[in-house]
Amino acid sequence: MLTAILLLLAGFIVGVVLTGMIALFYCGVVHDEAVRIVDTHLAGFPMPSGLSITTLAKAAHD
Template identity: 70%
Template sequence: MLTIALLLLAGFIVGVALTAMFALLYIGVIHAEAVRIVDTHLAGIAMPTAGPVMTMRQMV
């Protein structure tokens, strides 16, 4: 009985780990494609310059 419970728990953990790995891989592929699209779309457009960055240390 204990062996069956441990095998079920191990199978659940392995299943969750594999699902998470595939999900992160899929999200990474989508993100890389989105970055490529944005980079090629903005290739000829200059990005606006940002003003000075204020940090909490500078504000005090």
């Protein structure tokens, strides 16, 4: 009985961890794509491919 409870708990924890990892990866992919779109299309005008927008966050790190 105790073994069954521990196996269920271990399965639940593994499931939560795997689901969390997949969700974080998927959100990261979506975020990267959104950043790429914003960086290459400022106000509907395509920017040169080698440039990106300088934001306040980037300027603070420089």
